[in-house]
Structure formats: structure tokens, C-alpha cells
Amino acid sequence: MGGGQLGRMFVHAAQRMGYQTAVLEADGESPAGRVSHHHVRSGYTDARGLAQLAELSQAITTEFENVPAAALQQLAKHRPVAPAGEAVAIAQDRALEKAHFVRCGVPCAPHAVIETREQLAAVPADLLPGILKTARLGYDGKGQVRVATPSELATAWEGVGRVPCVLEKLLPLAFECSVVVARGRDGVMVQLPVQRNLHRDGILAVTEVYEGNVPPALGAKAVAATRAIAEGIGYVGVLCVEFFGLADGSLVVNEMAPRPHNSGHWSMDGADISQFELQVRTLAGLPLAAPRQHSAAVMLNLLGDLWFRSAATPSEPDWASVLALPGAQLHLYGKREARAGRKMGHLTMVAADAETARAGALRAAALLGLPAF
Template identity: 70%
Template sequence: MTATTGPILPGQTLGVLGGGQLGRMFVHAAQAMGYATAVLDPDAQSPAGLVSHRHIRAAYDDSQALAELAGSCAAVTTEFENVPAAALQMLARSVPVAPAAAAVAIAQDRAAEKAHFVRCGVPVAPHALIDSEQTLAAVDAQTLLPGILKTARLGYDGKGQVRVATRAELADAWQQLARVPCVLEKMLPLREECSVIVARGRDGALVHLPVQRNLHRDGILAVTEVFEGNLPSVGVDKALHAAKSIAQGLDYVGVLCVEFFVLEDGSLVVNEMAPRPHNSGHWSQNGADVSQFELQVRCMAGLPLAQPRQHSPAIMLNLLGDLWHRAPDGSLVAPPWQQVLALPGCHLHLYGKTEAKPGRKMGHLNVTGATPEAARATALQAAALLGIAPF
């Protein structure tokens, strides 16, 4: 992030590289605080571009478009980690960028990411880099199999991953993944999954949301539950400490999500990080006094970071395209929103996507309640109405 003389105050323009739903929610948060917004995304129908003051329709590596974005904004952020790090470097020559290209580049490469976790003293699963016939042959099967072979770059929501149990399956999987550099991770006995969202300011101030318990289905986040006692307190303390260490080790500025596996013995290993707001933090829009998207605005604008306070137990349900159906005449039938919104504490967030596809994130439902039991009961009712499997 380039040096700046002071905070960027409302009335100025904040930019975001990427026009998906995370960019859309960032734009909404920035606009609510009085900022103008600009989005760079090649899709004319991008969710963020549709609601932003300005939409620059161009590729992320278009130097002219990047210059236009930098020239019109007081600061720039990104809404997903797979934008070219070089684009962030180019922007940073003339405008503050948070998070910095170096941090995003580490998050784009599983091998570099794991090396960073190890440097920060955070436990990781046993793993090995496979990028040649020699490294494939050198795999210690007793230590690393059965495991999951993951592409080192460009994997998300379960994509670019293959489970393997034998050397033969490992060799076949690497071939299936086009022999690109991969990381083989040993499969561990998991009890559950959790994540931590931290926000770190230019001045090094660091705040966090409560630890979030997550349920994934088919590699995609399905449910997040956040309330006191959702995880043992020892695990909560360890996850918070680890996430803060990872952010500090990057000299990070912005919102960072760190995902963890909780093993059967209660110990934690870090899975991966996302240098941006995260699906598991969406509950904060309705369950906390400061959302992860407002934290993103505050970080990039150099505003004070207030420690968020959770005011209601909360559960987030991911709404995938599978919940929409085709009528006999071919028209798209939406889920029963009227029935869902009749339930107390239900807050609907849709992303403005016109085409529902299986596995595509169309929106989310935040459910808040006076108690964890009340929130859970309502969330299960909503899930039944929507056709989401119980949890």
C-alpha cells in the first residue's frame, strides 16, 4: 500500500477490482458511508458493476483501464484473490491499494501460503509440493496418503482438488490436473471447520469478528453458525491468535479470512486464507454492529477500526442456484421468499444474478435470534422451506 497523508473521507471515490457479489456488498457498504465507488470488471452484468457509480468494463490486466481506475479513485481494493497480482502492483504506483499485491500473491499459491503459515508458527497439515516426476516419486505414502491433491493456483469452492488413496491414484490425479504444480495434503480426521475474519489497519490496529463454525457440502460453504459456545473456548483462542499472527506476518492491510480444520482431538490446523471478505462472514451484516464490508471500507480508507460487537446469535445459509427450479413452460421459479421472510429474524441478501446454475452462489440468508436455540430453530425452518438439507 502506497503512503498516504491521512484518512480518505466520505465523498471521495473508492475502487474495487472485481465485480462479483463480494464487490457488490463492498459497494453497498461504501455507499452507505457516503463514498462514491468504481468497479473494474469485464462483465457488463457483474453484480458490483450494476450498483456502482462507475463501471469500467475491461480485463483485469488492461493497463489503460487500470490507469483509469487509479486516476478516478482515492484507494483501491480487490474482491477476490485471483486477480493478477501485477495489476495490484501497477495500481499501487499511483494510489493506495489494500491488501497489497504481495499478500494477494501469497494467497494465490498454496505452496507459498503454507510456507507463510509455517513461518508464522501456525500448524498445517502434512503436505508436499508436486511439480515434477521427481517430486511425485519422492512422496512419502505412509505420511501423506490418503490425501487431497490440490492445484497450487486458481482453486476455490472445491475446484482443482482430487482425493487420492494410493500412489497410482495420485499419479492419475496429477495427470487429470494437467500436471500443473500441486500440493498434496494428508487427509486428517476432522471434527468440524471454522474460520476467523480479522481486519488490520494502516496503523497496525487489528480487530476481529467472532470465530465462525462452518459446514461445507461438495466443497462449497453451506452453513455458518456464530454464537457464544459454538466452539470450545480453547479452540477459539487458538484460532484467533493464529489468524492475527498470519495477518501480522504479512504486514497486512484490509480484511483477511483464515480457515481452519478442527481435528477430532480438538487441535487446529490452518487450511487456507482469503485476502478479502469471506462467505463465512456474511452473517455480520445482520448479527454484528460492524459488518466485514464496513471493515473493508475502513481499512482501505484509513479510518479507525472499532472492535465489532455481535448483538445476536446468527446463522448464515448459502443460497445456491440449485434452489431455483424450471416450470414446465421453461420459466424460472424462485424459492418461496414470502414464506421464508415470514419467519422472525430472516434477512435475505440476493446478488442480482439473473441466471441460476447448480452450485452458483445466488445469495445468502442471515438468520438472527434472541438465543442460539431460537436462531437455529428458525434457520432449520427456513432450510426446510428452501429445500436445503438439515444441519
């Protein structure tokens, strides 16, 4: 379900293991649809399209969380579906997501749910300054407004159309990190190493994965919390959970993604089992061997802005200079049109040690005109 770059990389992993694939996506030029054996050109709620996907498939997954949960639940009547629609529904609603984290005993930022004017008026003063986030359909920084006063909060809520929201207290951050786990139907769970992340304008820019990238004790807490979140809903499939490391040395959960994640892309080049192969294994009921990282890795997200560095009309970045760097691994997603903010690909720099990987990634960033980190 879904035809974007995450689906494309899943399709490639499945095909490498000998499986045929089918993609349900209305866009005829979608990255995943163009490389799959079958492309069901249909909307996510179209009954005929869903029936065709079920007929073609032995197991079904999704590449992003905004596929309607009801469609996954409908498919689950006929085929194994992972993740389940119920898990996706939690990830689609920040209020439900926060409640799930609390049930699992995982600390999250102080927050309040705002669905009515009465709840807006009752927001505790100590939650400000904060970030107002729409409860649904927010990703890559969309649907988020920083607010410092009650009047700014009221204006922001009006600005998003008075839809259900979650207000989170703004906390002093030291770093961001994420953990990708895979859990099988038999309850076996494995994870990738903790990933340290840098976001710019709400979009992931850099992921660094090597020993010592985060304080070891906090990394262990992030892994334990992610496993608890997956266990708490009997999750099957690949799950990513994002965390904030705070200035006081504590850790709070931010959000979860019921799918492979941008921050796990390094695993295609830096580990012996990628997050996409783990996704294939959970669907096929294959053993979930623990992935082993064999190289220090630094990943750079490549947005469409790079195509407009020198002119108003798009031009291809200088990949030759970047690929001349030892350890540079370029992945482009096959999207026809570059646009500002659009994820066009990623570059992973792998090396025997963290210092070399970082130096190479910084050199690649300079060649591409990306900020240092």
C-alpha cells in the same frame, strides 16, 4: 477490482458511508458494476482500464483473490492498495501459502509440494490417503482430488495436467471454522467472532456464530493464528483464514482469503460493524473499532440449485414463506441467471439466543428444500 457479490456488498457499505465507488470488471451485467457510481468495463490487466480506475479512485481494493497480483502492484504505484499485491500473490499459490503459515508458526496439515515427477515419486507414504490440490486457481472445491494410493495420486496429477500441486494428508475432522480480521495501516487489528462452517461439495453451506459454537480454547487459538498470519506479512485490509478442528482436539490452518469471505456475511445482520464496513474503514484510514455481535446468527448459502427444485426451467424460490419467519434476513446478489452451484444470495437468521437462531434457520432450510444441519 472485481464485480461479483463481494464487490457489490462492499460498494453498498461504502455508499452507506457517503463514498462514491468505481468497479473494474469486464462483465457489463456484474453484480457490483450495476450498483456502483462508476463501472470501468475492462479486463484486470488492461493498461487503460487500470489507469482509469486509478484516476477515479483514492484507494483501491479487490473482491477476490484471483485478480492478477501484478495489476495490484501496478495500481499501488499510484494509489493506496489494500490488500497489497504481494499478500494476494501468497493466497493465489497454495505452496507459497503453506510456506507462509509455517513461517508464522501456525500448524497446517502434513503436506508435500508436487511440481515434478521426481517430487511425485518421493511423496511419503504416510501422506496417503490425501487430497491433491492444484497450487493455483482452486476455490469452492475446484482443483481438488481425493487420492488413496500412489497410483491414484499419479493418475490425479496427470488429470490436472501435471501443474504444480500440493498434496495434503487427509485428517479426521471434527468441525471447520474461520476468522475474519481487519488490519489498518497503523497496525491496529480487530476481528469478528469465530465462525463455525459447514461445507457441502466444497462450497460453504452454513455458518453459525454464537457463544459456544466451537470449543473456546480452539477458538482462541484460531484468533491468535489468524492475527499471526496477518502480522507476518504486514497485511492491510480484511483477511479471512479457515481452519480445521480435528478429532484429537487440535487445530490446523486450511487456507486464507485476502478479502471479505462468505462465512463473514452474517455480520451484516448480526454485528454492529460488518466485514464490508471494516474493508471500507481500512481503505479510508478510519478507526477500526472492534465489531460487537448483538445477535446469535446462522447463515445459509443460497445456490442456483434452489431455482431448479421443481422443474427443469428456473423458478423463484418461495421467499415469502421464508421471510414470514422472525429474524429472517434475505440478501440476493442481483445475478441475472441462476445456475447450479452459483452463489445467488444468502439468508441469515438472527435471534437473541443460539437455540432460536438455529431453529429458525432449520425451518428456513426445510421451506427451501435444503438439507438439515
